[in-house]
Amino acid sequence: MSSSRGGALRQAAPLFAALGDTTRLSLVRRLSTEGPLPITRLTDGSGMTRQAVTRHLHALGKVGLVRNAKEGRERVFSLDLKRLEIAQQYLDNVSAQWDAAAARLKAFVEDNRS
Amino acid sequence: MSSSRGGALRQAAPLFAALGDTTRLSLVRRLSTEGPLPITRLTDGSGMTRQAVTRHLHALGKVGLVRNAKEGRERVFSLDLKRLEIAQQYLDNVSAQWDAAAARLKAFVEDNRS
DNA sequence: TGGACATGCAACCCGGGGGTTGCGCATCGG
DNA sequence: CCGATGCGCAACCCCCGGGTTGCATGTCCA
Numbered sequence: 001m002s003s004s005r006g007g008a009l010r011q012a013a014p015l016f017a018a019l020g021d022t023t024r025l026s027l028v029r030r031l032s033t034e035g036p037l038p039i040t041r042l043t044d045g046s047g048m049t050r051q052a053v054t055r056h057l058h059a060l061g062k063v064g065l066v067r068n069a070k071e072g073r074e075r076v077f078s079l080d081l082k083r084l085e086i087a088q089q090y091l092d093n094v095s096a097q098w099d100a101a102a103a104r105l106k107a108f109v110e111d112n113r114s
Numbered sequence: 115m116s117s118s119r120g121g122a123l124r125q126a127a128p129l130f131a132a133l134g135d136t137t138r139l140s141l142v143r144r145l146s147t148e149g150p151l152p153i154t155r156l157t158d159g160s161g162m163t164r165q166a167v168t169r170h171l172h173a174l175g176k177v178g179l180v181r182n183a184k185e186g187r188e189r190v191f192s193l194d195l196k197r198l199e200i201a202q203q204y205l206d207n208v209s210a211q212w213d214a215a216a217a218r219l220k221a222f223v224e225d226n227r228s
Numbered sequence: 229t230g231g232a233c234a235t236g237c238a239a240c241c242c243g244g245g246g247g248t249t250g251c252g253c254a255t256c257g258g
Numbered sequence: 259c260c261g262a263t264g265c266g267c268a269a270c271c272c273c274c275g276g277g278t279t280g281c282a283t284g285t286c287c288a
């Protein structure tokens with residue numbers, strides 16, 4: 001079990017890294033609000049080259065945040081929430097641990113100030 | 115309101131970036147489970163130099179994920195959950211948007227396959 | 229069939245991140 | 259007062275990520 005948590009770290013880090021870029025995060029947001037979109041569409045409002053967008057989409061795909069399917073002559077990208085949930089769970093876990101640690105600390109302090 | 119969302123992106127990206135490093139993420143985890151710790155302590159199980167750890171802690175502090183206070187001759191770092199909550203909210207928001215988009219798409223498809 | 233439109237691939241540039249070492253300064257404790 | 263402990267700062271190295279341009283390939287459609 002503790003080993004599965006260790007795996008969670010190695011799994012979560014690249015995930016956060018993928019989200020830790022303004023361009024990629026805005027791509028994720030666009031996909032989340034507008035649904036599946038082809039590369040050119042995603043490029044349009046991005047202010048950068050199609051190649052750059054493509055690279056970012058590949059990066060997102062590499063960590064499983066995004067999937068793509070070829071439709072005709074265009075390649076459509078869509079979100080995959082599974083990985084997003086992993087990230088969420090990780091953050092929730094950290095919060096919970098911290099709260100617990102804080103509680104222990106508080107109890108300890110109050111015990112020793114008699 | 116939509117402008118505040120735009121700000122959220124510029125605020126969330128650096129945050130995820132800070133979490134997107136194995137070393138920093140493990141530091142966050144240690145702080146979350148063991149409570150506030152000084153640099154040397156955090157360095158011990160990290161397998162790297164104190165300087166490296168210091169840099170990472172600074173990085174975490176720069177985005178507000180961590181705070182530090184000088185106690186005697188050592189500097190103690192502790193988590194600050196406020197930023198974590200921002201990240202969580204961002205992920206929740208993306209999930210919700212995507213679900214909504216998916217629902218719209220499904221409705222659209224089913225309408226047009228009579 | 230010919231010309232748009234949507235991509236894929238590869239070479240190239242540049243800046244910053246992650247890590248280390250060396251040295252100097254303050255604080256603790258006997 | 260002196261040695262040990264805990265840090266801060268700065269110089270240095272190396273690699274990879276983010277962007278661009280140029281060219282080739284595959285699809286659509288009139």
